[in-house]
Amino acid sequence: MREAGKVAAIGADLGGTNIRLALVDPEGGVSEPYRYPTPPGGEAAAIVETLAQGIRVLQHQARAHGIRLAGCGLGVAGLVDGQAGLVYTAPNVAGFQNLPLKKLLEEKVDVPVTLENDANAAAFAEYWLGAGRGVSSLICLTLGTGIGSGIILEGKLLRGASGAAGEAGHMVVEAEGERCGCGARGCFEAYASATAILRDARAALARGEGTSLRELFGTRPEALSTKDVCDAARAGDPVARGILERAGRYLGVGLASLVNLLNPDLITLAGGLAAAGDLLLQPALAELERRAFAVLLCRTRVELSALADTAGMLGAAGLVLADGGHLWMPGR
Amino acid sequence: MREAGKVAAIGADLGGTNIRLALVDPEGGVSEPYRYPTPPGGEAAAIVETLAQGIRVLQHQARAHGIRLAGCGLGVAGLVDGQAGLVYTAPNVAGFQNLPLKKLLEEKVDVPVTLENDANAAAFAEYWLGAGRGVSSLICLTLGTGIGSGIILEGKLLRGASGAAGEAGHMVVEAEGERCGCGARGCFEAYASATAILRDARAALARGEGTSLRELFGTRPEALSTKDVCDAARAGDPVARGILERAGRYLGVGLASLVNLLNPDLITLAGGLAAAGDLLLQPALAELERRAFAVLLCRTRVELSALADTAGMLGAAGLVLADGGHLWMPGR
Numbered sequence A, B: 001m002r003e004a005g006k007v008a009a010i011g012a013d014l015g016g017t018n019i020r021l022a023l024v025d026p027e028g029g030v031s032e033p034y035r036y037p038t039p040p041g042g043e044a045a046a047i048v049e050t051l052a053q054g055i056r057v058l059q060h061q062a063r064a065h066g067i068r069l070a071g072c073g074l075g076v077a078g079l080v081d082g083q084a085g086l087v088y089t090a091p092n093v094a095g096f097q098n099l100p101l102k103k104l105l106e107e108k109v110d111v112p113v114t115l116e117n118d119a120n121a122a123a124f125a126e127y128w129l130g131a132g133r134g135v136s137s138l139i140c141l142t143l144g145t146g147i148g149s150g151i152i153l154e155g156k157l158l159r160g161a162s163g164a165a166g167e168a169g170h171m172v173v174e175a176e177g178e179r180c181g182c183g184a185r186g187c188f189e190a191y192a193s194a195t196a197i198l199r200d201a202r203a204a205l206a207r208g209e210g211t212s213l214r215e216l217f218g219t220r221p222e223a224l225s226t227k228d229v230c231d232a233a234r235a236g237d238p239v240a241r242g243i244l245e246r247a248g249r250y251l252g253v254g255l256a257s258l259v260n261l262l263n264p265d266l267i268t269l270a271g272g273l274a275a276a277g278d279l280l281l282q283p284a285l286a287e288l289e290r291r292a293f294a295v296l297l298c299r300t301r302v303e304l305s306a307l308a309d310t311a312g313m314l315g316a317a318g319l320v321l322a323d324g325g326h327l328w329m330p331g332r
Helices: A044-064 A101-106 A118-129 A194-206 A213-219 A226-234 A238-262 A272-276 A278-291 A308-323 B044-064 B101-106 B118-129 B194-206 B213-219 B226-234 B238-262 B272-276 B278-291 B308-323
Strands: A007-014 A018-024 A034-037 A068-076 A079-081 A086-089 A097-099 A113-117 A138-143 A147-153 A266-270 A301-304 B007-014 B018-024 B034-037 B068-076 B079-081 B086-089 B097-099 B113-117 B138-143 B147-153 B266-270 B301-304
Touching (some): A018 A044, A068 A118, A086 A101, A113 A118, A118 A266, A118 A308, A147 A238, A147 B238, A194 A226, A213 A226, A238 A266, A238 A278, A238 B147, A266 A308, B018 B044, B034 B044, B068 B101, B068 B118, B068 B308, B086 B101, B101 B113, B118 B147, B138 B272, B194 B213, B194 B238, B194 B272, B213 B226, B226 B238, B226 B272, B238 B278, B266 B308, B272 B308, B278 B301
Parallel strands (some): A068 A113, A138 A266, B007 B068, B068 B113
Antiparallel strands (some): A007 A018, B086 B097, B138 B147
16 A cells, blocks of 8 residues: 555455454555444444445545545455345354345445455455465464354356355255254354353353363453463363364364365464464364375465455455456466 | 267266166167166275176177267266376275276276266266256265265356365264264264165164064065165154154255355256155255245255166266267256
């Protein structure tokens, strides 16, 4: 974001926990991102207003620096029909059901808005700017409140028959297992997401297990975060370590299904929970190795995303820039 | 197979239970297929010899009718590297480990042999001659001794980074569940394959449950087949019905993972076990509907393959004919 007189896009990411926005230019330069908490409580109007405020701030910023806006790309953690500008459903963003989010936003801001599934956006970011530069096929798993995935095969984002494919978080890993936010049982995201980790941490506390989390939980139960669990685990808390190890093992189970089925060149782990790093990755890779065919696994790299929780925001902007013909990507 | 003076390919399919071979022409005409039992007991040499015998018979038949052979396509129920002519591993065809099957066969027959994963071949057959004509993306599940899958996305067979992608049978459906032939636990094929059904039937007998299968099992336990279980279920045997319903429910679990992840236009069910028909399909579709996102599922058809257990053989020949430029396929 160093040069004026250039084109850029607003990248925005709407997750279950945070809303992130920044200006992104065709070279991958990024302005200092804004981050807001996602308004809780099922109020779509509050979320739309928060997004619109952020977009207006960045529009103003672009104007002040003489940057022309190609548009705003918005990644949403849910089932999205980009063509129709519709969010079908977003189980982890309360209140979104068949919401015409593009139209609602464009009534409030002066820039065209393109909706995209957040994990599709993150996958595009990996392919454009991240570990996926130069590969043919990759899957980006976004580990957060839920688990999303974007799938790029032979350089093309997989959209499926409905435009909303890539719901890796709702592959089944335990057929009669934990209830998932989607209503079904035993989904991958019911075992390896932030929601799963917090559920297990609360259950351990309710069972009276001895853990340093008790102090935090006693005074502000609703604020217990996966960062707290990770911090406790790094400080040696055995309960916290056990919870993360279990989530990591299930992450490995889901990875094994993806490697055996799709055998991409690369799987990257993005989203806020990727900050857990080795606490999740080590048990995940051990489990993956136990379950995936060696001849497939030896051709699939699995890595933490270097883009981490900005991947969705970067990719949403990148897709707008690519559609506008502003990106030059070798091999595409 | 009506016209002489034409080109054709030998299509062959090597499964855990049967070997099938026939001549296939570019219009999809097929000679009366030969079917041999797959030699059991881990003897790769016996399998190679059986295949070679079948190929020689069809070569002779082609010569007698003045048909020019474009080659022999062989679908194998296992991990196959077609480029290298190698079967990495075939858990349900004993004795195959890094077997240079193409070379071994070409030493015995006078026609070039192309190896292909059997489910990839079946998927191509569906796309060429079956329910997949005119669709953009399809998955063919081959339900037999194991579960294989071939995945066609936007008209292209997905091969993955190793050339051997598409192991849907080894997606995980019960992380700590039944031991699978691949060595891992809880794979899809450990729950919804012929092997799973026979395991459950034998377990029911061992528990002394009252079922009409007891008579069959008492006199020839090793010969109990899924057809016996299906026949008993159709005759009203509650134990047999329960076993098939459980396998069908797990079939639905695996289908849900595929619909949520890939959302293809079509999923077809081929392989010998597809003959169970509604005994499997009804519980599978009910389970699928409970688990898949409605917006995705409404765009994915799920059907029994009309090609059934000839799909692998037809597709293996079809891929040879396509590679030789003998197929004209609209939209490809």
